[in-house]
Amino acid sequence: LYEEAADFVTEVVGVHRATAEQVTEKVHDPLLAALLVGKATVAAERGVSLRIAPDSLLPDRLVDPRELVTVVGNLVDNALDAAAGTEDARVEVALRAEGRTVVLGVSDSGPGVPEDRRELIFTEGWTTKEPPSHGRRGLGLALVRRLAERRGGTARVATAETGGARFTVVLPDALTERSRDAEAPDAPAEGPPTTQEVPR
16 A cells, blocks of 8 residues: 555645644744644644634744743643534634734634633633543643733633634733844845955
8 A cells, every 4th residue: 555655644744834834934933833833733633623814923023932832832722622523623823913912812613611601711720621630720721811911911712703712812012122124124234345345
């Protein structure tokens, strides 16, 4: 079955390459982009389609990339748990910059969050999952809100267009100021004059 195996490998590699290209085109921070490519691979193994929203665009100016990796990682993990096993299972991540503020949205095709639980789920220790043999559950969403509020931002959940949950996190001052170089990326680099420019 050599030909079938070769076709399969080519298809899988092509899918991962396309996903990586889609992510890096819209998410310019390398740490966050690597996380999303990894999560897309995990999602595919669980039968869930993970995509980046078409209007996403996040520059490489994060003050603390690890902070956003923590927030995105927790929200995507929860979304994958909710979407796995549903019909047309999918998760969508939206990331955009508004000045120095990062606005993150993660939506899924899962059952959603009832209105009377939308504040409760951000409480430390609250979970719908069985407790593990060691450690505690119910820390992820509490941590997400704590990180957002520490920056003067917010973390909320509502109903997504898919009928599942849509988490929105606003992180003020999460981006550095745009550098002068970034404002004029086409400006020629300074350096020694060329041979033609040297006065004779």
